[in-house]
Structures are given as C-alpha cells and as structure tokens.
Amino acid sequence: MSAQLPGLFLTFEGGDGSGKSTQAALLEEWLLSQGRTVVRTREPGGTDVGNEIREIVLHRRGHIAPRAEALLYAADRAQHVSHVVRPALERGEIVLQDRYLDSSVAYQGVGRELEADEIRRLSLWAAEGLLPDVTVLLDLDVSIGRSRLDDARTRYDRLESEAAEFHSRVRDAYLALAAAEPARFLVLDAALPVEELAALVRARVSAALA
Numbered sequence: 001m002s003a004q005l006p007g008l009f010l011t012f013e014g015g016d017g018s019g020k021s022t023q024a025a026l027l028e029e030w031l032l033s034q035g036r037t038v039v040r041t042r043e044p045g046g047t048d049v050g051n052e053i054r055e056i057v058l059h060r061r062g063h064i065a066p067r068a069e070a071l072l073y074a075a076d077r078a079q080h081v082s083h084v085v086r087p088a089l090e091r092g093e094i095v096l097q098d099r100y101l102d103s104s105v106a107y108q109g110v111g112r113e114l115e116a117d118e119i120r121r122l123s124l125w126a127a128e129g130l131l132p133d134v135t136v137l138l139d140l141d142v143s144i145g146r147s148r149l150d151d152a153r154t155r156y157d158r159l160e161s162e163a164a165e166f167h168s169r170v171r172d173a174y175l176a177l178a179a180a181e182p183a184r185f186l187v188l189d190a191a192l193p194v195e196e197l198a199a200l201v202r203a204r205v206s207a208a209l210a
C-alpha cells in the first residue's frame with residue numbers, strides 16, 4: 001500500500017476533456033466490488049472551504065493574478081489534505097482523486113509560466129509533503145480534448161477558456177512530470193476506448209494493492 005501512510009492514494013491527471021472522471025468512476029466501481037473502502041474526491045473542491053475557492057478560481061469574473069491563482073489552488077489543497085485526504089489514508093482507505101499537485105505544476109507552473117519548481121515546492125508545502133502512490137495521466141491531443149468539451153459544455157471555466165497554446169504547454173508539462181517520476185506515473189493514451197483504459201488502470205492499481 002502507501003509508502004507514506006497505511007492507505008493508498010491514487011490521482012487522475014490530464015487536460016480538460018481527457019476522461020478523468022469517467023475513469024475515476026469506473027475504478028471506484030471496481031474497487032467497491034472488491035470490498036475496498038474508497039474516498040472519491042477532487043481538487044479544486046472536496047471540502048466546504050474548497051468549494052468556495054473553486055467558485056472563485058473557476059468562475060469569478062475579472063482578472064486573477066497568476067500568483068493569486070496559484071495560492072488559491074494551494075489553499076484548497078492544504079484544506080483538502082488536512083481535512084479529507086490524510087485522515088482517510090491514516091484510516092487505511094483508498095483515496096481516489098481527480099487532480100492534485102501535478103495540475104498546479106502543469107497549469108500554474110508551466111501554463112501560467114510561474115516556474116514549475118516553485119509551484120511544486122508551494123504545492124508540497126500546502127500538501128504537507130504528501131505525494132500520490134499512483135498517478136494516472138490521461139494524455140490526449142489538445143484539439144481532441146477541446147472537441148470533447150465542446151460536446152459536453154454550455155460554458156467554459158476560466159482555465160478551459162485559455163488558448164490552445166496554453167493547453168499544449170500543459171500537456172507537455174504533464175509528459176515531462178511523468179518522465180521525471182516513472183515509478184509514480186502511468187501514462188495512457190486517452191484516445192483509447194474507455195473499457196481498454198479502465199482495464200489498464202485496474203492492472204496498475206491491483207499491482208499497487210498487492
């Protein structure tokens with residue numbers, strides 16, 4: 001199980017429209033069928049304070065300075081780790097989470113050009129140093145992600161509204177993060193069929209649980 005705590009900490013990362021929530025839902029279903037206790041959660045959000053921060057950071061009108069944005073995500077993460085994630089891992093449960101600190105490194109560090117290393121340090125401080133045991137990166141061509149979103153959304157949030165060039169930087173940043181930590185990351189081609197992806201995710205998680 002976890003290198004740091006009794007539970008297992010699994011995160012899903014990837015661009016907008018890469019299918020993270022679909023895969024997280026399928027994995028949750030499977031883990032429950034195996035009799036596991038699962039806490040399914042997400043960032044931003046996942047706590048009451050986090051949901052208020054989510055409203056600001058995703059939907060507030062007007063410009064938010066990049067550093068303020070990075071600190072809002074970090075504040076959300078600090079509250080979430082302290083109130084939800086760490087307690088569940090201490091109880092020996094499986095935390096299944098949409099987005100975590102790799103999102104901050106990719107979107108704020110590289111997308112907003114705030115320096116990946118500084119954002120990683122800020123995020124680790126906020127998260128009390130807690131890293132996931134397994135991170136599934138759903139890698140997808142930016143234009144495919146965008147067209148999936150176009151089908152699903154009536155309005156875009158602040159980050160989704162960024163230009164294609166921003167999202168390409170985010171994608172490259174994720175791939176670089178995965179290359180730097182191959183033991184933690186499972187990189188999957190998000191254009192594969194949903195069931196095929198789910199089977200690959202299950203195989204990786206089974207190995208982590210063994």
Ligand code: TYD
Nearest residue numbers: 016043044073099100103104107108159160
């Ligand atoms: P959300 O709707 O939760 O995610 P998704 O688009 O994956 O369904 O939106 C969260 C947005 O916030 C998403 O565009 C990525 C962005 N984000 C950051 O920029 N930094 C972060 O640290 C996190 C957690 C998310």
